[in-house]
């Protein structure tokens with residue numbers, strides 16, 4: 456049975472090492488899965504981990520009106536989405552594609568929120584037709600929503616996305632709530648929005664406010680500060696005559712323990728507890744939009760070692776996984792814990808773990824102390840359940856990998872590996 460590598464934000468860990476040095480996913484030794492799957496790299500997910508992470512939010516929001524809106528962008532595997540939809544999760548969407556997928560997965564579309572600073576008319580019309588909540592992101596976005604609801608002949612249920620100018624203290628590329636961000640409106644424009652919504656009240660129902668500060672946040676205080684500011688806006692908006700205001704959408708963004716050094720990451724319970732009383736006092740339904748903290752430690756990338764080389768200064772472990780499956784290190788200099796999946800007697804040395812892609816930015820980890828691996832041995836990149844497959848590409852004509860789901864002692868393929876023919880199909884071959 457799996458042992459804990461380290462405590463994550465939601466507590467339990469279903470992917471971890473035993474004391475002999477074998478990696479387990481639930482009740483399966485990952486070396487055995489690798490043998491049976493045949494191809495590599497592939498993503499490996501734990502169903503129990505996914506359920507446990509979602510359950511942590513359910514427990515955290517017990518006793519209050521709340522929608523847990525899983526942010527589909529983090530991991531959109533249909534099979535995983537169905538698991539969450541069956542458990543009553545809502546969904547947070549950023550495109551028409553995500554909306555259609557959410558519908559296919561069985562999410563209650565009344566509990567979905569369409570976000571986005573550049574929604575197309577088609578996407579907005581679809582969201583109005585299906586009864587999704589829609590976040591207003593700008594003046595033009597509001598005009599497009601009015602137009603769509605006129606055409607569809609149905610009132611749009613909207614929230615205003617306010618940019619509260621709070622620093623989430625994360626990498627600038629994943630920070631979304633500062634004054635210079637492309638997302639949301641500034642409070643100085645709020646009056647204009649309220650007036651315009653009033654004018655078009657036969658097409659718009661203003662039901663809430665939204666903010667999303669960023670991703671990989673590690674302090675509860677940041678959410679608490681945001682809630683305080685957002686509740687001030689709620690009062691202003693209610694005082695302006697909007698009595699249907701029902702939702703405070705606090706966004707997503709809770710981090711996970713990528714470093715696996717025992718960092719203290721707030722739990723969903725701690726996050727919600729820090730704002731619960733104020734939200735209840737204001738008679739609001741809380742919407743929370745977690746992505747990473749539900750999907751992140753649910754999955755890992757399993758690769759094989761192609762070879763080990765030295766350039767005189769540095770040593771490299773070259774694996775068959777790459778930035779085309781896990782782009783986060785290249786894009787954000789993000790850290791993912793890397794290890795061998797089975798015990799090794801190789802001497803410990805410092806390696807860069809790199810892929811075969813024709814880019815110097817193609818690294819999964821730098822300066823990692825690892826046992827010198829044999830060719831063909833399995834390597835794990837941990838915490839690859841969020842923003843990894845979802846951001847994967849065919850760069851260098853690489854097929855996207857398989858996704859495997861473990862449930863106890865069973866595993867199944869929940870998305871097959873792409874083939875060369877799959878990629879070829881999209882070309883005009885004449």
Ligand SMILES: Cc1ncc(COP(=O)(O)O)c(C=O)c1O
Pocket residue numbers: 526529547570631667669670671706707708709744745746747748841
């Ligand atoms: C509006 C919105 N909601 C929710 C999320 C999910 O964030 P996270 O995966 O960090 O929980 C994101 C992504 O950052 C987002 O942009």
Ligand SMILES: N[C@@H](CCCC[NH3+])C(=O)O
Pocket residue numbers: 528629631670783841842
């Ligand atoms: N893609 C980012 C998070 C951005 C979330 C979307 N706003 C990551 O891998 O960490």
